[in-house]
Amino acid sequence: MTEPAGGVAKQELQDFLRTADTLLLDDRRVLVQQALILIEQNYAHRPLKEAMHAVNPVQRLRLLAQRLGGQTPATMGPEWRFHAELSDIFNSVRDLHTNYLLPEPYAGKVAYLPYLIEEYHEGDERHYVVTLTVEGFTAPGFGPGVEVTHWNGVPIDRAVEVNADRCAGGNPAARHARGLESLTIRPLVLHVPPEESWVVLTYVGADGIVRELREQWRVTDNLPSFVNADRLTSAAVAQGLDLAGDEVGRAVRKLYVPAVATTHETVHGAALTAEPAEPGAEVPSHMPSIFRARSIVTPSGTFGHLRVFSFNVNDPGEFVAEFVRLARLLPQDGLVLDVRGNGGGHIHAAEFLLQTLTPKPITPEPAQFVTTALNVRLCDRHQENPTGVVDLAPWCPSMNQALETGSVYSGGFPITPTSAANAIGQQYFGPVVLVTDARCYSATDIFAAGFQDHGIGDVLGVDDNTGAGGANVWTHQLLKLLMESPSPDPANPYLPLPGGANMRASIRRTLRVHGRAGTPVEDLGVVPDHRHRMTRRDVLEGNVDLLARAGELLAARPVRGLEVRVGADELTLTTRLVDRVDVYVDGRPRASHDVTAQEVTVPVPGVGSARMVRVEAYQAGDLVAARTVIIG
Known part of the structure; x- marks a missing residue:
């Protein structure tokens, strides 16, 4: 039954699942056959993933197709089990770009519990606390600051570890971060629904009393994405996005920070200011879902703190212009550029931003296709840019040559135009510290790599590395459109997917530049120059210790x-x-x-x-x- 809860329409999970069986047996067969094409013929990281993680997704898909071929509508089993197996095959490659997207009614929905849990450290020991609750939710002795000890009777650290094993992060830090995040919030377009209908949380309140809280999983509509990755646009073609992270970010804004939850990329008529920020004050943005800017006072001085929540925008020029406007209104003696939890988005937006922070010319990261016959056909169709959206001419000679020489990858060429990545040059002249975590992914990985490779400033990480997602990602629907443009290909292998299902894959892998030239970003990520373990004060009092550490690094740098x-x-x-x-x-x-x-x-x-x-x-x-x- 749908009912309001803290301003959010919700439905209990078990009621939602009663409406979720819609696929026919032939639909399942089409999905597996199309997944096989995507993974075998388009997926850029398949050679790396098969070697690093000892997996064989192609063989698993062939076996699944064989089993479906011998089934009947009476013997095919429940739909959730099919979704679970297909999702597991995609997740086995541990690539957050490469996903099976569940059909309706899962798409656009999010399962959640009415609280968020974050971790902090005391020495080497992890602790887990509730940091946010849904508006209007109460329970005895429960609220931000209570310490969580067990999850369904399992010690919380072990519960996070078990959950992390189901997640697709490319390194242990990334998997751990996803395991913790998905304990309480799961976008159903990517996550098979929780197996349990409710969760029993054991916690210690501020009064020291141990209590248990039993809460049902709820389902609600998520905020829509700003970018339609299935259309033939420059934003879709230059996409570098962890969709799960982006879905979670939008859900968190809707459930826990509704004041900044917007359905549009730009909020017109926002109450902006042209006055520099006073110490401790915020600077309003007309892109509140993308930026948060404020002046912070630390023991080392007063600096700017500019949080970039996402690069997932349609207009990278407008994105950079708003960043520059905000940065100019912040203190000029140093900037804490905070990209924690940023799942990426438009690769151009990420690489355009680098020039504003350094006098050095920017070298965008080169990207490579895996050399298969289908990828060669794609490049040949778009080598003269017939749509005006995607120009694949630079890759064509090496792709054709690779079929003769047996090279696994094409030559590497930038996705971001070099001229545009250097068009406006440096705009902020104080020192900059970049703050990262293991949920930084895709275009944010590319940004962090470029920041480090160009020597812009110190990278301060709250985890051992970033999420390690170094690729451009295309959806199955976008690939289908590319094979239909500018005119239909009669041998187009991409078929319409049933029920509104979709798939994504890393189509071009990215490589680092300068001193780390040729190193892939995927699975390796960006190792920070300095490490800060989050404290209890950080997670409950606005990152005070983290920002103090960033201030120390800024104060040690000259101000030009x-x-x-x-x-x-x-x-x-x-x-x-x-x-x-x-x-x-x-x-x-x-x-x-x-x-x-x-x-x-x-x-x-x-x-x-x-x-x-x-x-x-x-x-x-x-x-x-x-x-x-x-x-x-």
């Missing part, structure tokens, strides 16, 4: 400055901690000037009529700041 004012025949520069500037006008070198004062004037005849000026600032021969000014 470079402002440029363009006159008719000169530039007026305001600098900080630089000793030389070089000036480029419309891409050509025009002046080099030693800096001996905070404000200097550099003669550059005719500069006022130029289209673009770039000023590069050095200290002791090292490029430390750069400013690009678009004039025309």
Whole structure:
């Protein structure tokens, strides 16, 4: 029975499941056959995953297809068991990009318990506490801060470990994070429904009394995604997203932070400000589901804290513009850039953002196809960019050559245009610390790798590494559209999937650059430069110890400055901690000037009529700041 609970319409799990058997036997056969094509012919990481995890998803799919071939509608078994087996085959490769997406009525639904659990450390010992409850939910002695000891009678640490074994994270830290997260919240498009109808939680209240709480699993509608990954758009083609993480993030906003739960990427008419943030104050954003910006006071000083919840946007230019606007209103002496829990999204948005934090030119990560006959056909169809959305020409020569030489992968070429990744240049000049965790995935992995590879600043991790998802992901429906565009292929192997089911796979794997050039991001992730174990104060009092540690790292770094004012025949520069500037006008070198004062004037005849000026600032021969000014 549906009823309001804390402002959220809910339904008990067992009632929901009574409506969930809809697939015919032929539907199941189609799903397995299409999964076999996707995994065998498109999946970029299959050679790596089969070697690293000793799995054989192709053979398992063939065996499942054989069993279905011998079944009848009377002997085929319950639908949930089929979903569970197909999901398990996809999960066996431990790749959060490569998923079986359950059909209706599971799609768009989320199963949840009315509380969230997070972990913290005291030395090497883990503890688990409730941090949030659904609005309106109460129980005796229960609320944020109670310590959880057992889950259905199992010690909580062991329960998380068992649950983690069912999750697809590519490394132990990622699997542990998913195991904890999915104890209380499970998007049903990706998770087989919980086997138990209710959970018994054992906890210790603030009064020291041990109690038990029995709660039913509930089901509700999730917030919709901002991006439709099944349409032939640049956002879908450049997708790098952990869908489970994105689904959970939207569900958490709806259930626990409804004030920022929006159904649109941009909230028009938001109460914005152009005034710099006072210490401790927040800066409103017109993208509240994407950003949270505030000024924080730490023992080491006052700094900016900019949380990026997701890169899953349709317009990467608007995303970067809002980031820059927020960063300019925060303290300029240092920025804590916090991407914890960010499941990724638009790869362009992630790599466009890097340029705003460094004077160095950005090298986007190269990506590779696995060389199969079907992937060669895909590249050949789109080597001249007939749709205006996806240009696969750079990959075509190496793909065709690989079929002759036996190479497993194509050549590596960037998904993000290099020119756009360097179009606006550095916008923030203070030091930056990047905060990561094991739920950072996909485009966020790519961003963190680029941040580290370009030497932008310190990476401070609350886990041993990021989620390790280094790929561009395409859905089965997108692959079908690509084989139908610009005109249908009569030999198109992709068939419509029944019941609204879908599938996704890593289509291009990404590699790191510079000192780690050629290293895959998948399964390895980004190892932080510094490690911080979350404390009880962190999980219950707004990350105070984590932000204090980030402040220490920022305070140890120099604060640069470079402002440029363009006159008719000169530039007026305001600098900080630089000793030389070089000036480029419309891409050509025009002046080099030693800096001996905070404000200097550099003669550059005719500069006022130029289209673009770039000023590069050095200290002791090292490029430390750069400013690009678009004039025309």
